[in-house]
Amino acid sequence: MTATNAPILITGASQRVGLHCAERLLDDGYPVMFSYRSEREGIQTLRERGAIGLFADFSSEAGILAFIAQLKTHTDSLRAIVHNASAWIAETPGDESRALQDMFSVHMLAPYLINLHCSALLQRSTPADIVHISDDVVRKGSRQHIAYCATKAGLDSLTLSFAAQFAPLIKVNGIAPAMVMFNEDDDAAYRAKVLAKSALGIEPGPQVIYQSLRYLLDNPYVTGTTLTVNGGRHIK
Numbered sequence: 001m002t003a004t005n006a007p008i009l010i011t012g013a014s015q016r017v018g019l020h021c022a023e024r025l026l027d028d029g030y031p032v033m034f035s036y037r038s039e040r041e042g043i044q045t046l047r048e049r050g051a052i053g054l055f056a057d058f059s060s061e062a063g064i065l066a067f068i069a070q071l072k073t074h075t076d077s078l079r080a081i082v083h084n085a086s087a088w089i090a091e092t093p094g095d096e097s098r099a100l101q102d103m104f105s106v107h108m109l110a111p112y113l114i115n116l117h118c119s120a121l122l123q124r125s126t127p128a129d130i131v132h133i134s135d136d137v138v139r140k141g142s143r144q145h146i147a148y149c150a151t152k153a154g155l156d157s158l159t160l161s162f163a164a165q166f167a168p169l170i171k172v173n174g175i176a177p178a179m180v181m182f183n184e185d186d187d188a189a190y191r192a193k194v195l196a197k198s199a200l201g202i203e204p205g206p207q208v209i210y211q212s213l214r215y216l217l218d219n220p221y222v223t224g225t226t227l228t229v230n231g232g233r234h235i236k
């Protein structure tokens with residue numbers, strides 16, 4: 001039996017891109033469940049609109065499995081899972097292995113375990129989708145964010161493998177942005193440097209990720225694909 005009105009789960013939705021996409025999904029009439037780690041204003045905003053917020057710390061296997069168990073007490077079906085949660089950590093001397101372990105856990109272990117343990121919930125919905133939010137930087141590598149880039153590359157690999165494994169009941173795709181939103185502490189010189197990397201040279205904001213998400217959710221003939229959303233960095 002196909003679940004009608006099954007919720008969409010989006011991870012890391014307490015701020016920025018995740019919060020924007022969660023709000024837009026609510027605007028468009030989808031029931032939303034979301035994960036958060038830090039207490040932020042966005043959590044209350046989503047809860048006031050009827051979304052269900054679940055605490056999650058994806059930095060350990062135990063934390064991931066605890067989230068999955070909590071999720072299953074709230075729903076027995078899912079329309080989609082959007083793996084948005086992410087840590088953008090540069091290498092710091094003496095802390096390299098911790099950075100790699102943390103980003104492996106949030107960028108790879110969490111999507112891997114959640115997808116495996118929650119595929120049955122997705123199979124109760126038609127259509128059903130998994131979307132991994134990756135990063136255009138995987139295309140070239142990154143001198144300043146080696147571990148971040150490597151773990152996002154691993155996420156792109158999960159897109160291909162799960163797309164093959166879960167077809168035809170569940171579509172599995174990725175979105176690979178380049179800079180869409182600066183961080184508050186990004187100074188003018190950094191912003192100018194980053195904007196100069198793309199052909200279009202703009203800070204587009206999170207809506208371009210929502211537009212990409214809707215394309216993947218709405219298109220019945222796309223799986224195993226990662227959408228590049230990078231302002232034309234690759235042609236610059």
Ligand SMILES: NC(=O)C1=CN([C@@H]2O[C@H](COP(=O)(O)OP(=O)(O)OC[C@H]3O[C@@H](n4cnc5c(N)ncnc54)[C@H](OP(=O)(O)O)[C@@H]3O)[C@@H](O)[C@H]2O)C=CC1
Binds near residue numbers: 014037106179182
């Ligand atoms: N912003 C940009 O320009 C770009 C973004 N991307 C990708 O797009 C997605 C959204 O980006 P953006 O909104 O900037 O992301 P953020 O840096 O705002 O991170 C999103 C959320 O991930 C959560 N998170 C981080 N680590 C963990 C963890 N260990 N366990 C659970 N949750 C965790 C945080 O939760 P909390 O705050 O509750 O602690 C955070 O709010 C990310 O996957 C990012 O890598 C790719 C390229 C460019």
Ligand SMILES: Nc1nc2c(c(=O)[nH]1)N=C([C@H](O)[C@@H](O)CO)CN2
Binds near residue numbers: 085135178180181194
């Ligand atoms: N989890 C995050 N990942 C990324 C972020 C971010 O703020 N959080 N920001 C970027 C930058 O915009 C980068 O694309 C600038 O070149 C990349 N990933």
